[in-house]
Amino acid sequence: MPPKTSPAELAAAKQFGHELRRMRTLSDMSQLELGRATGTSKQQVGAIERGNRRPSKRFTQLADEALKAHGRLQNLWPGAKRAQPWWLEEFVELEAKAQVIYEFQPQAIPGLLQSEDYARAVIGASFPPLMEEEAQSVFEDRMARQQLFNRVPTPLTLFIIDEGALRRRIGGAELMRKQLASIVDRAQQPRVQVQVLPFERGAHSAMNGPLVLLDMSHAESLVYAETPGAGQVITDAHVVGNCQQQFGHLRSLALSPDQSLEFITSL
Numbered sequence: 001m002p003p004k005t006s007p008a009e010l011a012a013a014k015q016f017g018h019e020l021r022r023m024r025t026l027s028d029m030s031q032l033e034l035g036r037a038t039g040t041s042k043q044q045v046g047a048i049e050r051g052n053r054r055p056s057k058r059f060t061q062l063a064d065e066a067l068k069a070h071g072r073l074q075n076l077w078p079g080a081k082r083a084q085p086w087w088l089e090e091f092v093e094l095e096a097k098a099q100v101i102y103e104f105q106p107q108a109i110p111g112l113l114q115s116e117d118y119a120r121a122v123i124g125a126s127f128p129p130l131m132e133e134e135a136q137s138v139f140e141d142r143m144a145r146q147q148l149f150n151r152v153p154t155p156l157t158l159f160i161i162d163e164g165a166l167r168r169r170i171g172g173a174e175l176m177r178k179q180l181a182s183i184v185d186r187a188q189q190p191r192v193q194v195q196v197l198p199f200e201r202g203a204h205s206a207m208n209g210p211l212v213l214l215d216m217s218h219a220e221s222l223v224y225a226e227t228p229g230a231g232q233v234i235t236d237a238h239v240v241g242n243c244q245q246q247f248g249h250l251r252s253l254a255l256s257p258d259q260s261l262e263f264i265t266s267l
Helices: 007-026 031-038 042-049 057-066 072-076 086-095 116-124 132-150 163-167 173-186 237-253 257-266
Strands: 100-105 156-162 192-197 211-215 221-227 230-234
Touching: 007 042, 007 072, 031 042, 031 057, 057 072, 086 132, 086 211, 086 221, 086 230, 100 237, 116 132, 116 173, 156 163, 156 237, 163 192, 173 192, 173 257, 192 237, 192 257, 211 237, 221 237
Parallel strands: 100 156, 156 192
Antiparallel strands: 100 211, 211 221, 221 230
């Protein structure tokens, strides 16, 4: 009996197939032509594009070359061992290029603002527990995301953090003191704004989870939605518009940037 394919593997295969079909179409190449370039049949190419057949590493390399994908398909290969899933890799790639980043976090400090010790403590709380090598790789990837603050031009980053995330003691009192001080230091940068959403504001529209929006340009924005074990980049204009309004409403409920830094300092 063949081994059962996990939902994550199925999702990765469908993501690969979707990208393969998109790049083949952009290249004006037929399935038959791509099959000849990769040593496979038209039917096999079609099955891979539908996510019904897992591509071999050899097929992935040849398809990447034939479509001039510059490594894009190889990075999406379902058999690759990753420290983070493909859907998170896609978001991180977009995040690094965004002009404006809007993020609301109700449970934890945003990854872009996490100190090294805080990040290690959060990663260490994963369940099932991560192996040491895997945990280290996840940690390094998370810290690498913060390099965008050194980018020229630096993106505008707007964070709203729920009071609960600030009060949740991760790793002990001293670690949290340093984490909160780190947020205050980061907020001194001219293109970084931090606001706190206090408990006293009561119910609000984002109580169902985090909210992350990216402005890639003046004309292109997207939403990143994540659930346990899955994530999705959403470009639908209606959804993006609703989320932009939602973030604006959260900003109106939150303390002002100056009040927020005073609040964080008081903790």
